[in-house]
Amino acid sequence: MSETARISPPPPSLVHLRLERPAEGVALLVLDQPDLRNAMSDEMTASWVAAVDHLAADPSVRAVVVTGEGKAFCSGGNLSWLASEPDATVDDLRNRMLPFYRAWLSIRRLEVPTIAALNGAAIGAGLCMALACDIRYAARGARMGVPFTKLGIHPGMAGTYLLPDVVGPAAARDLFLTGRLVDADEALGLGLVSRVLEPEGFLDEVLAVAEGIAGAAPIATRLTKRALQRGHASIETALEWEGLAQPVTLATEDLLEGIRAAQEKRAPQFRGR
Secondary structure, three states: OOOOOOOOOOOOOOOOEEEEEEEOOEEEEEEOOHHHOOOEOHHHHHHHHHHHHHHHOOOOOOEEEEEEOOOEEEOOEOHHHHOOOOOOOHHHHHHHHHHHHHHHHHHHHOOOOEEEEEOOEEEOHHHHHHHOOOEEEEEOOOEEEOOOHHHOOOOOOOHHHHHHHHHOHHHHHHHHHHOOOEEHHHHHHHOOOOEEEOOOOHHHHHHHHHHHHHOOOHHHHHHHHHHHHHOOOOHHHHHHHHHHHHHHHHOOHHHHHHHHHHHHOOOOOOOOO
16 A cells, blocks of 8 residues: 555445445445345445445555345346336436446446456346456356346346457357346356356455455556556557556556565565555
8 A cells, every 4th residue: 555545434325335445455345235136226326426436536445346235246227217217208218327327337437456246146237237347256156147138128238338348249149139147157158257156255255356456566457457448459559558558667666666575575565656
């Protein structure tokens, strides 16, 4: 942690959402409406935006984990909300849905790595939010899918961009057009998640990964995340980016600390400068 970095107090009055700091540099967001399988209520959505804004402004944050309370990760949008305005116009619904999508996708603007810890079912918009994170780990037994068409609705939350980007177009067509759910092991084979862990101690293992990420050099980590998130049109554009980003890190004190730590066979103490 930088000598000037301080942990900011959490935003007040979060509803259906908890923000915890389980380890130095690590923030944990817990979707907390287990009786509705952590469906995305209006209150949870507003709290999510406040929490993301808070984390974006906190220089002590180096990794963020998202998980769900209870047996589900997130069941997506609240179905009663979706059916609450049968007489609304297309424009009315569009003006309501776009802010909802953008609120949950705001996690993509965090410069630090984000991990979705899928402790249980991740369905529809809930899975799309997980796809917006950098890494996804699943507890064995978790199920996930995008059954939008089975509800008579087109996919949302940028799912038609995020899912093909993660699993490829063929698997995305299969999942969207059939609406079928996959278990954690099949999700691993599809590349939908990176690891499958046993339910016992699941969150502790994910938090240990996050703590390891938080212990890496923060400037290098943030630039690497941005490079992977933005993608490159060609190998030449990748080289152009790296030709700027790598010298930035070579000019940091963290690089010298990393080299000294490797030579002295100890853990580095990165300060983000």
